[in-house]
Amino acid sequence: DAGVIQSPRHEVTEMGQEVTLRCKPISGHNSLFWYRQTMMRGLELLIYFNNNVPIDDSGMPEDRFSAKMPNASFSTLKIQPSEPRDSAVYFCASLHGFRTGTDTQYFGPGTRLTVL
Amino acid sequence: DAKTTQPTSMDCAEGRAANLPCNHSTISGNEYVYWYRQIHSQGPQYIIHGLKNNETNEMASLIITEDRKSSTLILPHATLRDTAVYYCIVRVAGGTSYGKLTFGQGTILTVHP
Numbered sequence: 001d002a003g004v005i006q007s008p009r010h011e012v013t014e015m016g017q018e019v020t021l022r023c024k025p026i027s028g029h030n031s032l033f034w035y036r037q038t039m040m041r042g043l044e045l046l047i048y049f050n051n052n053v054p055i056d057d058s059g060m061p062e063d064r065f066s067a068k069m070p071n072a073s074f075s076t077l078k079i080q081p082s083e084p085r086d087s088a089v090y091f092c093a094s095l096h097g098f099r100t101g102t103d104t105q106y107f108g109p110g111t112r113l114t115v116l
Numbered sequence: 117d118a119k120t121t122q123p124t125s126m127d128c129a130e131g132r133a134a135n136l137p138c139n140h141s142t143i144s145g146n147e148y149v150y151w152y153r154q155i156h157s158q159g160p161q162y163i164i165h166g167l168k169n170n171e172t173n174e175m176a177s178l179i180i181t182e183d184r185k186s187s188t189l190i191l192p193h194a195t196l197r198d199t200a201v202y203y204c205i206v207r208v209a210g211g212t213s214y215g216k217l218t219f220g221q222g223t224i225l226t227v228h229p
Contacts, residue, residue, distance in 0.1 A: 004159075033216075033217075042219055042220070042221060043154075043160070043203075043219035044219075045216060045217065045218070048216065056216065091159050091160070093159070093160075104150075104162040104165070105160075105162065105217060106162070107159030107160045107161065108159055109158060109159055110157075110158075110159050
């Protein structure tokens with residue numbers, strides 16, 4: 001299995017531009033998570049989906065951030081407009097099933113976003 | 117979910133056992149202890165988890181005290197590739213928080229030659 005795939009791996013953009021990050025979960029996994037990691041705040045959960053439905057988006061920082069999961073094999077995280085404080089590494093993770101307490105998440109390699 | 121406390125950093129000699137402690141004194145009966153690690157510039161990686169019994173897999177062992185208020189992750193023969201940030205996470209089982217992980221600051225483990 002190829003694992004969780006994220007693209008692009010690096011993104012440099014200017015303030016005000018739209019940024020779209022992409023994630024392909026492991027085949028057969030039905031939950032998907034988006035995280036953001038910065039030096040100041042560490043790893044933060046932004047939003048997660050179960051069976052393509054958003055379950056908890058309380059970690060999404062503001063309306064500039066949106067996430068979609070149109071099907072079981074693809075998700076996007078969009079920032080519009082982007083700001084320098086959005087610079088971070090964004091991770092996507094997936095897991096299979098909801099077996100209580102025994103589920104484990106598999107993380108992608110991350111997208112390093114720099115907003116100038 | 118219960119809060120965890122870990123040392124900020126630890127050192128270990130290559131080939132020796134690395135013992136990483138975690139305090140979770142407010143853990144509830146239905147909460148599991150999970151360990152993940154993050155090697156520099158990579159995504160976090162699952163290591164092991166447990167409820168009340170000690171657990172072992174090909175990567176590590178997890179020792180949970182009888183009162184479940186603390187645990188220790190053991191890497192039996194640390195290598196340079198084990199240098200990473202190690203996260204101890206306690207999470208409630210089931211409910212609307214299924215799958216949700218809350219990462220703290222973790223322990224920076226440095227393995228020396």
